[in-house]
Amino acid sequence: MSRIGVFVCHCGENISRTVDVEQVARAAGKISGVAYACDYKYMCSDPGQNLLKKAVSEHKLDGVVVAACSPRMHEKTFRKAASAAGLNPYLCDMANIREHCSWVHEDKKLATSKASDIVKLMVERVKKGKSLAPITVPVTKRALVIGGGIAGIQAALDIADAGHQVVLVEREPSIGGHMAQLSETFPTLDCSQCIMTPKMVDVANHPNITLHTFSEVEKVEGYIGNFQVTLKHKARSVNESKCTGCGICMTKCPKKKIPNEFDQGHGLRTAIYVPFPQAVPNTPVIDRENCTMFQSGKCGVCAKVCGPGAVDYQQEDRFSVEAVGAVVVATGFKLYSIDRKPEDSPIQGYGEFGYGAIPDVIDGMTFERLASASGPTGGKILRPSDGKEPKQVVFIQCVGSRAREKGISYCSKVCCMYTAKHTMLYHHKVHDGQAYVFFMDARTPGKGYDEFWRRAVEEEEAVYIRGMVSRLYQKGEKIVVMGSDIQVGVQVEIEADLVVLATAVQAQDGADQLAQKLGISYDKYNFYSEAHAKLKPVECATAGIYLAGACQGPKDIPDTVSQASAAAAKVMTLFSKDQLERDPVVAKVNEKYCVGCLACKKVCPYGAVEEKEIRDRQGNLVKVVAYVNPGVCGGCGTCQATCPSKSVELDGYTDEQIMAMIESL
Amino acid sequence: MTPGKKRLNYSYYPGCSLHASGREYDISTRALFKALNVGLKEVPDWFCCGATPAHNVDELLSLSLCAKNLSLAEQVEGDLAVACAACFSRLKTTQHHLKEDEEKRKQVETAIAGPAALDKPVKHILEILAREFGLSKLEESVKKPLLGLKVASYYGCLLTRPPEVPELDDCEDPSIMEDILRALGAEPVKWSHRMECCGANFTLSRPGVVLKLSNAILESARLAGADCIMVACPLCHGNLDIRQKEIKDAYGAPDSTLFGNIFGSELQQGAPKDQRDLPVFYITQLAALAMGVPSGNLGFESVITDPKPLLREKQLL
Ligand code: SF4
Ligand code: SF4
Numbered sequence: 004m005s006r007i008g009v010f011v012c013h014c015g016e017n018i019s020r021t022v023d024v025e026q027v028a029r030a031a032g033k034i035s036g037v038a039y040a041c042d043y044k045y046m047c048s049d050p051g052q053n054l055l056k057k058a059v060s061e062h063k064l065d066g067v068v069v070a071a072c073s074p075r076m077h078e079k080t081f082r083k084a085a086s087a088a089g090l091n092p093y094l095c096d097m098a099n100i101r102e103h104c105s106w107v108h109e110d111k112k113l114a115t116s117k118a119s120d121i122v123k124l125m126v127e128r129v130k131k132g133k134s135l136a137p138i139t140v141p142v143t144k145r146a147l148v149i150g151g152g153i154a155g156i157q158a159a160l161d162i163a164d165a166g167h168q169v170v171l172v173e174r175e176p177s178i179g180g181h182m183a184q185l186s187e188t189f190p191t192l193d194c195s196q197c198i199m200t201p202k203m204v205d206v207a208n209h210p211n212i213t214l215h216t217f218s219e220v221e222k223v224e225g226y227i228g229n230f231q232v233t234l235k236h237k238a239r240s241v242n243e244s245k246c247t248g249c250g251i252c253m254t255k256c257p258k259k260k261i262p263n264e265f266d267q268g269h270g271l272r273t274a275i276y277v278p279f280p281q282a283v284p285n286t287p288v289i290d291r292e293n294c295t296m297f298q299s300g301k302c303g304v305c306a307k308v309c310g311p312g313a314v315d316y317q318q319e320d321r322f323s324v325e326a327v328g329a330v331v332v333a334t335g336f337k338l339y340s341i342d343r344k345p346e347d348s349p350i351q352g353y354g355e356f357g358y359g360a361i362p363d364v365i366d367g368m369t370f371e372r373l374a375s376a377s378g379p380t381g382g383k384i385l386r387p388s389d390g391k392e393p394k395q396v397v398f399i400q401c402v403g404s405r406a407r408e409k410g411i412s413y414c415s416k417v418c419c420m421y422t423a424k425h426t427m428l429y430h431h432k433v434h435d436g437q438a439y440v441f442f443m444d445a446r447t448p449g450k451g452y453d454e455f456w457r458r459a460v461e462e463e464e465a466v467y468i469r470g471m472v473s474r475l476y477q478k479g480e481k482i483v484v485m486g487s488d489i490q491v492g493v494q495v496e497i498e499a500d501l502v503v504l505a506t507a508v509q510a511q512d513g514a515d516q517l518a519q520k521l522g523i524s525y526d527k528y529n530f531y532s533e534a535h536a537k538l539k540p541v542e543c544a545t546a547g548i549y550l551a552g553a554c555q556g557p558k559d560i561p562d563t564v565s566q567a568s569a570a571a572a573k574v575m576t577l578f579s580k581d582q583l584e585r586d587p588v589v590a591k592v593n594e595k596y597c598v599g600c601l602a603c604k605k606v607c608p609y610g611a612v613e614e615k616e617i618r619d620r621q622g623n624l625v626k627v628v629a630y631v632n633p634g635v636c637g638g639c640g641t642c643q644a645t646c647p648s649k650s651v652e653l654d655g656y657t658d659e660q661i662m663a664m665i666e667s668l
Numbered sequence: 669m670t671p672g673k674k675r676l677n678y679s680y681y682p683g684c685s686l687h688a689s690g691r692e693y694d695i696s697t698r699a700l701f702k703a704l705n706v707g708l709k710e711v712p713d714w715f716c717c718g719a720t721p722a723h724n725v726d727e728l729l730s731l732s733l734c735a736k737n738l739s740l741a742e743q744v745e746g747d748l749a750v751a752c753a754a755c756f757s758r759l760k761t762t763q764h765h766l767k768e769d770e771e772k773r774k775q776v777e778t779a780i781a782g783p784a785a786l787d788k789p790v791k792h793i794l795e796i797l798a799r800e801f802g803l804s805k806l807e808e809s810v811k812k813p814l815l816g817l818k819v820a821s822y823y824g825c826l827l828t829r830p831p832e833v834p835e836l837d838d839c840e841d842p843s844i845m846e847d848i849l850r851a852l853g854a855e856p857v858k859w860s861h862r863m864e865c866c867g868a869n870f871t872l873s874r875p876g877v878v879l880k881l882s883n884a885i886l887e888s889a890r891l892a893g894a895d896c897i898m899v900a901c902p903l904c905h906g907n908l909d910i911r912q913k914e915i916k917d918a919y920g921a922p923d924s925t926l927f928g929n930i931f932g933s934e935l936q937q938g939a940p941k942d943q944r945d946l947p948v949f950y951i952t953q954l955a956a957l958a959m960g961v962p963s964g965n966l967g968f969e970s971v972i973t974d975p976k977p978l979l980r981e982k983q984l985l
Contacts, residue, residue: 354840476860
């Protein structure tokens with residue numbers, strides 16, 4: 004005979020406004036096996052929890068149902084309280100009478116009877132419940148960080164400084180990411196390279212960090228604490244251990260006119276190259292598509308001039324498997340391109356801005372390179388078409404951002420600030436020039452941000468025009484920008500020498516594929532989804548995987564660095580234990596009945612089901628059955644619903660429990 | 669005719685401009701289709717689609733006029749060929765609109781006492797030439813390539829917009845006219861005002877606006893080195909051809925700006941203005957000319973800006 008306690012919560016007025024909680028408690032008291040029932044204003048509060056604890060011992064309860072909000076919210080809270088009172092925590096369950104009842108109904112009478120039914124169901128389930136013990140798994144105290152931009156670098160350094168091993172993977176030949184491309188950064192105008200390059204060097208020199216550039220994640224297996232990650236090391240064609248970084252190969256390479264990606268295609272590089280002089284590692288790669296040796300078998304100059312003989316045309320892609328306990332994803336962003344839109348893209352093109360066909364219409368990152376001391380113009384603002392100094396520059400904000408009808412509805416967050424910065428940099432360098440900004444509204448939340456924006460407008464003479472640009476076109480040497488000033492209510496036309504578009508921040512290419520490898524979720528824009536927007540902003544729904552930086556959504560540097568450190572802190576918390584406790588609500592296979600059809604394996608979204616061979620004493624194969632790896636199982640129950648022979652069951656949700664719930668109605 | 673392939677046949681909705689101010693467009697369209705051996709049969713008893721005035725005044729009237737014309741078109745076999753950009757836009761808009769709005773469709777069908785023929789394919793002759801007849805066949809059919817003729821193709825505002833209605837080409841950067849021109853041997857120029865509005869039907873009510881807008885179009889075509897302009901709409905033709913003298917009077921040298929510039933004098937003043945006349949051709953006139961149709965049959969005599977000197981200079985007459 005069970006002795007169940009039922010605690011009905013008012014949730015302030017959230018529940019009691021629509022549900023007669025006292026009546027629910029009274030009805031619960033009458034269910035057979037219920038030894039105690041009551042209601043209370045806030046069950047989750049300290050007195051509420053005490054009420055529960057006291058009742059468990061006073062009434063010798065052997066099961067508890069808290070009728071309140073969603074288990075997502077407070078299951079842990081109540082299980083902890085029950086366990087403090089000496090009950091197995093898995094014999095404490097919640098009946099959701101808020102989201103599933105009071106919030107979605109209006110009629111008090113009907114809602115009250117529904118709430119009573121929900122309570123009844125849960126009581127029956129708890130009656131048939133079993134004590135469960137948490138599963139423990141070992142933790143590999145070594146982290147993988149994917150992405151070598153500022154987010155990945157910060158996370159890697161923090162984890163490494165805490166004494167743990169870190170593997171940092173970057174798909175480009177050098178770490179540094181977009182931040183290394185920037186000129187000065189807002190709101191302090193300190194030089195991006197000056198704060199970035201030392202960190203890059205720290206990463207390379209850190210005894211706890213293994214750096215793999217020009218490498219990608221190929222495959223991810225395992226689960227929290229125990230991941231096996233296969234990395235693909237793309238062939239650099241230069242032996243990293245032999246190369247001294249002298250750079251002579253680059254000066255001698257005959258292919259000199261390749262647009263440099265780091266300079267947004269405006270500077271030039273050779274076929275054997277490092278992306279920029281401060282690159283880490285300082286080991287070149289050969290761009291095989293542009294290398295004469297790879298294309299026609301002739302040349303070989305770099306191999307000839309290389310003193311240590313580091314150039315290796317035969318090198319092939321290599322694979323390695325890394326065992327790690329946690330993964331930090333920090334793959335960053337890309338900018339929306341103003342070129343003609345790709346065939347399959349859901350985002351409409353911006354033909355009105357010339358589809359990238361007018362050379363003096365550039366994007367924000369290109370302006371960064373023009374303004375950067377290390378850029379193709381040595382920091383002089385010169386326009387791409389003819390190298391002249393532009394005297395009239397028009398900046399257009401929200402190109403691609405906040406345009407639902409064009410396909411991207413979100414705000415790119417950083418453009419208001421970087422455009423303000425661009426106008427300042429321009430004003431500092433071209434004293435007789437005039438900057439105009441077309442904007443919809445200025446969004447400058449952040450410490451010192453609004454002050455910075457005001458400075459651009461009030462002291463640095465940028466003319467801000469509220470309104471959008473309908474189109475622009477080339478007229479001789481000028482670009483005519485046609486827009487409107489909605490505050491004055493007039494059409495505006497400016498003949499500009501240079502136009503800078505603040506194009507939308509988008510998820511990196513291939514972000515969706517990586518997410519699928521990692522088993523994490525992403526939104527329709529391919530940004531990675533956090534487990535909870537407010538309370539778990541750096542965790543993924545998949546345990547052991549954490550997010551840092553703009554791969555989760557547009558972010559500026561301070562936010563990115565904060566999140567990276569937060570992700571690192573989460574990793575360290577995980578690494579602070581030797582054994583990891585996992586929720587025991589996992590599926591178990593009854594090997595006696597399992598017929599080995601492995602239907603469960605096909606449906607399991609977590610990849611938790613494996614094949615297991617059953618052998619007799621002589622070692623002969625008797626049969627193959629399914630085996631659920633408890634470390635990986637997410638407890639979703641899909642296998643249970645699928646299994647034709649009813650041989651797999653989720654602990655805590657056994658068929659017997661579910662039947663009991665149904666029968667109680 | 670290639671064996672095994674059916675000859676192309678179209679029903680034809682000329683619209684009232686093509687029977688009045690834009691006669692040359694009608695004449696040349698018929699001549700061109702004949703030269704290409706493509707059938708064109710006029711819809712019997714068609715009437716004005718209401719073009720722009722009707723839908724500004726009474727939406728139901730405008731939709732009903734078009735729906736009635738569409739149902740008349742059902743009597744003639746073949747997809748419906750339309751030459752006028754405004755008629756094309758109205759007919760397509762009606763189909764689009766009534767397909768989405770059940771309520772409206774019922775009202776309209778009551779008004780016209782019959783079904784609205786929402787699935788009758790409506791095709792602009794640009795589509796027919798470039799896609800259905802085909803660019804390569806067009807190129808093969810050319811007898812007199814328009815060599816050395818620099819043409820500014822003018823799409824105007826209706827042909828491609830809004831993109832989900834005409835579904836003709838990329839709405840911001842179309843290329844169908846240029847493609848056809850290339851097939852004809854002419855040289856399309858790159859210019860900025862291909863998609864700008866000419867003022868269209870403000871031609872009577874706000875002529876000042878039309879002068880401003882049309883001037884900007886002509887100026888930009890000249891700047892790009894065009895010898896002439898090619899259009900696919902009788903309204904555009906009207907504004908750009910008939911008004912050239914007026915525009916010259918109003919916007920002679922020195923240079924002026926389109927809307928005025930609130931930031932003062934960025935624009936250089938006083939540059940001598942290029943005042944060349946720019947003949948304005950219909951697409952069908954140029955295409956028919958290239959197919960070897962005698963120029964006397966293309967209505968060149970009834971336009972204001974005489975194209976003959978240019979055609980003579982390029983040895984196309
Ligand atoms: S020449 Fe050899 S050692 Fe020097 S940078 Fe090139 S590959 Fe490295
Ligand atoms: S419960 Fe879900 S996650 Fe666990 S093995 Fe079954 S299907 Fe996979």
